[in-house]
Amino acid sequence: xxxxxxxxxxxxxxxxxxxxxxxxxxxxxxxxxxxxxxxxxxxxxxxxxxxxxxxxxxxxxxxxxxxxxxxxxxxxxxxxxxxxxxxxxxxxxxxxxxxxxxxxxxxxxxx
Numbered sequence: 001x002x003x004x005x006x007x008x009x010x011x012x013x014x015x016x017x018x019x020x021x022x023x024x025x026x027x028x029x030x031x032x033x034x035x036x037x038x039x040x041x042x043x044x045x046x047x048x049x050x051x052x053x054x055x056x057x058x059x060x061x062x063x064x065x066x067x068x069x070x071x072x073x074x075x076x077x078x079x080x081x082x083x084x085x086x087x088x089x090x091x092x093x094x095x096x097x098x099x100x101x102x103x104x105x106x107x108x109x110x111x
Contacts, residue, residue: 004072035104041096042089048096049088053081 005013036044054063057077066074078085 004075007068010068033107036100041093041100045089045092045096046085048092049085050078052088053078053085 054074057074058066063071063074
């Protein structure tokens with residue numbers, strides 16, 4: 001998520017995603033049978049790095065326990081740490097590539 005959403009925008013997006021969920025699930029199932037492109041693996045690494053920083057910032061709190069204002073503040077803090085996120089993601093890439101390779105091998109061996 002790149003931008004901070006207002007509560008009204010969040011509700012509108014929620015309704016939209018509920019409509020699109022079945023279509024997205026079919027596409028995801030189809031794409032999971034193929035090897036992920038390097039851009040997708042990089043995006044996964046960025047998300048994992050972002051999650052790591054989120055856990056560090058929140059200490060023992062859960063992200064789901066936060067209110068809208070606290071979530072906005074968290075997003076702003078994470079946006080300021082984009083360089084750190086990229087650095088962590090770059091370190092995680094080899095692990096994720098290996099995991100993707102193992103996932104594909106396991107998928108092919110079970111067929």
